Amino acid sequence: AQSVTQPDIHITVSEGASLELRCNYSYGATPYLFWYVQSPGQGLQLLLKYFSGDTLVQGIKGFEAEFKRSQSSFNLRKPSVHWSDAAEYFCAVGVGNYGGATNKLIFGTGTLLAVQP
């Protein structure tokens, strides 16, 4: 069955420190992979996505993620965290083949990021 695992429920980093959020997926075919960010009480904002090609993808707000097929991983990174990055982060895989399209997303349970001054 398809699934997404985010092993870290909560992470705290200091402002200016580097960040890596882990994501592992289980999916039989070539995955479409996404990272979203959610501030409290808000909807989800797309940070970046991977469909094919270069395995290192750049996103908004200085984030990047690397697709590693051998490890079934799609970890999110940022070299220097800002206080405004405090939020919850969700990894997702696009699955299904209804009419040739990915018809739904499977989400991980999220990682809550706290940033210390």
Add this chain to the structure above:
Amino acid sequence: DGGITQSPKYLFRKEGQNVTLSCEQNLNHDAMYWYRQDPGQGLRLIYYSQIVNDFQKGDIAEGYSVSREKKESFPLTVTSAQKNPTAFYLCASRSPFPETQYFGPGTRLLVL
């Protein structure tokens, strides 16, 4: 300004009452989705629609119903059969290739 709107921001349901959550998009997307979010559980798919007048059940459709009469609109009704409706509800629409889902701001449903 293109986007997805959801209303109301907060909704209160009384015992035995049906309530309807609104989702509208002006992105000209064919596909639309409803998710439910509970703390510690991520997002779970309730219903989705690939095109007008067509929709499919997701993973947790029991106690919910939808309609898709217009491309722009995909309302979700939480029926009295849904025994635990308190949650944050998120609507999304999907762009054509590269297929990407974009989310609205959400509606929080509370039970009185």
